[in-house]
Amino acid sequence: MTKELRVIVVDDSVLLREGLVRLIEEAGHRVVGSAGSGEELHELLTHTEADIVLLDVRMPPTFRDEGVTAALRVRTEHPSVGILLLSQYVEVAYARELLGSGRGGVGYLLKDRVSSLAELEDAIERISEGGTVLDPEVVSQLLGRRRDPLEALTARERDVLELMAEGRTNVAIASALFVGTGAVEKHVTSIFQKLGLEDSGSDHRRVLAVVAYLHR
Structure with a gap:
């Protein structure tokens, strides 16, 4: 690890959110905040500095694309903040929307991937360096389409x-x-x-x- 990163975790599931917090802290990074919705995230960012935000794709109130909407808003209002979207399933349209800005510092992983500390740590650090991280399943479907x-x-x-x-x-x-x-x-x-x-x-x-x- 090159440096300690400031991370915000956003997921409506308390269990998953706390699990991510634990994994991130075990990786040597600092969780500076957590939230259960996109609105809570944006409120946090008004007074909290972060290097990376981890977001679930589907969150309240509709459980459709709130995470993507929140991520795009972060990219606009806080362009220096890296984004790592997490999803239960491969949702290619969301991956394309996230990557549409043409900038790095973004990632899209399946939630199963974050069960590995090494995978999560690698993704966070690559995104913090301006890289792009895509789950192999997402890549496969992007190519297959x-x-x-x-x-x-x-x-x-x-x-x-x-x-x-x-x-x-x-x-x-x-x-x-x-x-x-x-x-x-x-x-x-x-x-x-x-x-x-x-x-x-x-x-x-x-x-x-x-x-x-x-x-x-």
Whole structure:
């Protein structure tokens, strides 16, 4: 861990909220506030400084997209605050809406993922550094919704693209696929050429470029 981060946890379930607080504190970060709704979150942010906000997607009163609405408002009113949305299910539309601003410092994970301290700690720290973190299931569905533009990619290039969209570096992709970094770099170059996207040299920007392409 590079530094202690200030975190706000937002979930209408007291049990899950307290569980997240415990995990975050075990990871060495400081929970500066917790809330059960989007309105409570915005009230907190009027007098509390935070680096990252963890939000449930579905919260009162309608239990539909209150978390997404709250996250978008935070992005507008507090642009330096990172956002990590949590969901019970894969909801691709919400992931696209969150990523639509074209900025990093955001994440979308399934709640099962946060049962692992290492996974949660990694996500929080990557988001705090301006990265983008997407659950593999979300990435898979994002890619699956728009298959035609990806037909030109080889099976290995699709594997690399999915890992890129999760926010992995070339070194991490090489490790996951048991290949050298040079091979990954060649695949990345080929992917961007085939999709008509320029490699910005920034890991989270590569993710946003891929998501933007899929959303066209």
